[in-house]
Structures are given as C-alpha cells and as structure tokens.
Amino acid sequence: EDQVTQSPEALRLQEGESSSLNCSYTVSGLRGLFWYRQDPGKGPEFLFTLYSAGEEKEKERLKATLTKKESFLHITAPKPEDSATYLCAVGTIKAAGNKLTFGGGTRVLVKP
C-alpha cells in the first residue's frame, strides 16, 4: 500500500530562519511528487510537481527537491505570510485512475 510520511508535524520559525520539511514515501508506480500549501479552512493550493530523482523546482522562498525515497521543501528566509500547512502527495496510476496519496502535512508558523 502506498504510504507518505511528513516530518516534522509542526515547525515554529522566526522570520528569516530557514528550514526544511521532509516527505518520505513508499509507493509503486510513482507518477509525480506534489507539494501543496493549505491555509486554515481552505482547499490545498498547488505549488510544485517533481517527476524524477534529482529534479528541483523553485518559487519565491520555496524550493522543492526529489530523491528516490524522499522529497524536501526548503523555506529560505521565511516571512509570516509563509505560515500554513504544507502537504506532500504522491501521484500513482493504478487500474484506470490516478489518485493522490497525501501525507499528514507539516504545520509551519513563522513569527515576526
């Protein structure tokens, strides 16, 4: 069965204090590793897709990387507006469908 584990569960940062979030996965037939940002009470907002080991994507203060077993989301010099839950998901194609399997998320709080 596909499994995705995110760590840490929660992260408290001072503004400007860089850090990394981890997403480890066990899956057969990986078709993509996805990162989403979710604000309280809202739907997940798409950030990145990574397809192969060694791939990197950047957006403002966020950078996502992928290895064969895990992905990292690096937050560089975070600001309070980066506070959110960050969700990692793996995409697989089985039978006729392509579902996402999510981890539990990392809640990030950035204090000014």
Next chain:
Amino acid sequence: DAGVTQSPTHLIKTRGQQVTLRCSPKSGHDTVSWYQQALGQGPQFIFQYYEEEERQRGNFPDRFSGHQFPNYSSELNVNALLLGDSALYLCASSFGRGRSSYNEQFFGPGTRLTVL
C-alpha cells in the same frame, strides 16, 4: 478563468440523514476527484470520475457515491450519515489524458460538513 468551485460552503446535518455536495471543475478539465479531510490530517481519496464513470475508488463504504455530468461537473452523495463523516470535503479537477499520463490536480475551497 474560474478555478474549481464547490457548494455549499458549510453544511450541518444530523445522523442518518443524506447529503449531496457539488463541484464544478476548472475550465478545460474533464476529470474530478473527491477527497475527505478530517481535522489535522491530510486528504483521503474517495473516488475519481472521468467521462461520467467512476474509474478509481479509495477505501470508503458504499454509503459514499458520486456522479459526473456531461459538462464535467460532479456530485458527491453520502447516505446514512455518521458522526465520523464530519470533515472538509474537497473536490479536485485535472485533465485526464489517459492512463499513461499524469497531471496536477487543482482543488476547490471545500465543503465543511458537520454531522450532529
């Protein structure tokens, strides 16, 4: 360009009742997936619809059913509601070009269902 829309925003039901949630996909998308997100957890896959057929299903009981219409919009129906069905229900749309390809799923704002 409108993104994924869902209705209603919030819903309160009592145990044993039935509920219908609605979703309109992002323009140009033809595939709709439904997820359940309990408080403090990641979304769990319920099922996916493409070309008006359910093409994959997660580990949810038959009380959860759905439908996709010719305009690609979708409904999620839950019968005989239980307290444990209280959650944020998320709809995601994507462009389904077949089994060999994978595209990003874009989420709507969700429907918050409370079962009393």
